[in-house]
Amino acid sequence: MSVETQKETLGFQTEVKQLLHLMIHSLYSNKEIFLRELISNASDAVDKLRFEALSKPELLEGGAELKIRVSFDKDAKTVTLEDNGIGMSREDAITHLGTIAKSGTADFMKHLSGDQKKDSHLIGQFGVGFYSAFIVADKVDVFSRRAGAAASEGVHWSSKGEGDFEVATVEKAERGTRIVLHLKSGEDEFADGWRLRNIIKKYSDHIALPIELPKEVAAAEGEEKPAVEWETVNRASALWTRPRTEIKDEEYQEFYKHIAHDFENPLSWSHNKVEGKLEYSSLLYVPTRAPFDLYQREAPKGLKLYVQRVFVMDQAESFLPLYLRFIKGVVDSNDLSLNVSREILQKDPIIDSMKSALTKRVLDMLEKLAKNEPEQYKGFWKNFGQVMKEGPAEDFANKEKIAGLLRFASTNGDEGEQVVGLTEYLARAKEGQDKIYYLTGETYAQVKNSPHLEVFRKKGIEVLLLTDRIDEWLMSYLSDFDGKSFVDVARGDLDLGNLDSEEDKKAAEEVAKSKEGLVERLKTALGDSVAEVRVSHRLTDSPAILAIGEQDLGMQMRQILEASGQKVPDSKPIFEFNPAHPLIEKLDNEQSDERFGDLSHILFDQAALAAGDSLKDPAAYVRRLNKLLVELSV
Numbered sequence: 001m002s003v004e005t006q007k008e009t010l011g012f013q014t015e016v017k018q019l020l021h022l023m024i025h026s027l028y029s030n031k032e033i034f035l036r037e038l039i040s041n042a043s044d045a046v047d048k049l050r051f052e053a054l055s056k057p058e059l060l061e062g063g064a065e066l067k068i069r070v071s072f073d074k075d076a077k078t079v080t081l082e083d084n085g086i087g088m089s090r091e092d093a094i095t096h097l098g099t100i101a102k103s104g105t106a107d108f109m110k111h112l113s114g115d116q117k118k119d120s121h122l123i124g125q126f127g128v129g130f131y132s133a134f135i136v137a138d139k140v141d142v143f144s145r146r147a148g149a150a151a152s153e154g155v156h157w158s159s160k161g162e163g164d165f166e167v168a169t170v171e172k173a174e175r176g177t178r179i180v181l182h183l184k185s186g187e188d189e190f191a192d193g194w195r196l197r198n199i200i201k202k203y204s205d206h207i208a209l210p211i212e213l214p215k216e217v218a219a220a221e222g223e224e225k226p227a228v229e230w231e232t233v234n235r236a237s238a239l240w241t242r243p244r245t246e247i248k249d250e251e252y253q254e255f256y257k258h259i260a261h262d263f264e265n266p267l268s269w270s271h272n273k274v275e276g277k278l279e280y281s282s283l284l285y286v287p288t289r290a291p292f293d294l295y296q297r298e299a300p301k302g303l304k305l306y307v308q309r310v311f312v313m314d315q316a317e318s319f320l321p322l323y324l325r326f327i328k329g330v331v332d333s334n335d336l337s338l339n340v341s342r343e344i345l346q347k348d349p350i351i352d353s354m355k356s357a358l359t360k361r362v363l364d365m366l367e368k369l370a371k372n373e374p375e376q377y378k379g380f381w382k383n384f385g386q387v388m389k390e391g392p393a394e395d396f397a398n399k400e401k402i403a404g405l406l407r408f409a410s411t412n413g414d415e416g417e418q419v420v421g422l423t424e425y426l427a428r429a430k431e432g433q434d435k436i437y438y439l440t441g442e443t444y445a446q447v448k449n450s451p452h453l454e455v456f457r458k459k460g461i462e463v464l465l466l467t468d469r470i471d472e473w474l475m476s477y478l479s480d481f482d483g484k485s486f487v488d489v490a491r492g493d494l495d496l497g498n499l500d501s502e503e504d505k506k507a508a509e510e511v512a513k514s515k516e517g518l519v520e521r522l523k524t525a526l527g528d529s530v531a532e533v534r535v536s537h538r539l540t541d542s543p544a545i546l547a548i549g550e551q552d553l554g555m556q557m558r559q560i561l562e563a564s565g566q567k568v569p570d571s572k573p574i575f576e577f578n579p580a581h582p583l584i585e586k587l588d589n590e591q592s593d594e595r596f597g598d599l600s601h602i603l604f605d606q607a608a609l610a611a612g613d614s615l616k617d618p619a620a621y622v623r624r625l626n627k628l629l630v631e632l633s634v
């Protein structure tokens, strides 16, 4: 063993300790995946070397074939993985194998409940990577040297997977990384050629470079030990280059786990080869579960880019719009140059046409999923619906297609679950209904009971109930779907079009005429608080309601703007009253101007409360109400 210098012991970052603990306790039933994770890392390291060597061929150091070797020692109870990839420097080893670089990790760890069953789901969302070695090993030695560095600049990293790890500088002749797992007692089943071969075939067959295992050979005459011969055990070709018909679902699934660093199978995928003016292959996946950092601005997104089978970069963001940032996959182009950079990608017109084609592929894949696997699509929507709602604003060209993928809660629906699509909504619309009605608000409970829905309930018309923070903003980008326009039922002068009969309309006009006096009196009483006063046709049970002006901002938009520190234009509501309500009749007959004023302000404030708004002057409301209560009781 070579000399070790500059030996030091360092503590793991807190999050690493938490991850280690969680992993060892949640993955005991799926131990063998450690090999998949380590092979996946080794394959990434080789990809990186191959790419860097394009501009610095000396990194290949004479150029032996790029590969991964897995070996074992039954007596010593070890499994060893060796790659001749990019390798790590001492600093690399300290940061990469001692900390977790993902943003939002600390926050994520706070969600751990201590309940192993629940937490084991979370680990799936997080990905396990290198640390999975500690599922089966109670000591891990990593020997590594960065390609291009001197042999004397090797690093030996060693840890028992508890609180800390040791690093020392060592000689390492060959570039790359060797990982030695000292198996825990009871885990020596992994120090077995047959077992290792099976695990590799099962999880890592798709890895594009050879994975070799030692072959059992008899010792030559006169020699005590046989010479080691190596044998490739995986298929060793890039999965996406193979014809679709020859690829099994399991292979697609394992490949996904490798590129996405995910633990669960994907929900769906789409594998395509494009030939013609542009030539490229793509393999795109929809994950089953949202990653924990989906809403982190710096979270990894984008596809893995290959140029003529050579890995060029991770997280190439220019191939898909932001609202599809949860899609994982690879794209392999024959047209781009091998030294393409992120900056070039942003400007290249080739990328634009690839981007629109890939976007369409994803939307098609989602449409298919929604149509053929509605239950799975429900799950998809729960995980990614919020992100999809960013779509209409970002991707004008595909607005109609995205709108068709949206799901909403509705008055028809299941206690606020977002399951109603627009196509389905229109398919069961009332005869003569040429609008898509919706109502936005803070919570499902609030919108469900909103007085705005009274007339719709009476007429049996379905209304979409939108309570996500971004819904009002979303709707400002959607004007119609399938030729039918969207109508916010809390906005403007509700016109039910053909849904009101001629008689209804005539009757309404007559009522409005007969209440002109009351309208004028209310205008005087409410003064500055309202933009307008009018007779309502949308109420059956409530005395009054506040409608938003056609062009005014709704409550959600006001809140979003206020939260971002912007000045929000002042807008006043429209006060609509229900002429048939006994309170309004009472009001109409009220002789005292003072009482009329009090009662109309109370009705106004109540309408604001029912809409989920807060009162400008709650004390005045209470005072007026109490005054009336006192009068009532004498």
Ligand code: ADP
Pocket: 041, 042, 045, 083, 085, 086, 087, 088, 096, 097, 127, 128, 129, 130, 131, 176, 177, 261
């Ligand atoms: P991830 O692969 O998700 O980034 P890991 O914990 O598996 O997380 O690995 C952390 C980092 O350690 C990798 O990103 C890589 O930089 C480095 N690493 C791990 N294995 C190797 C290897 N065989 N060769 C070179 N670097 C490696």
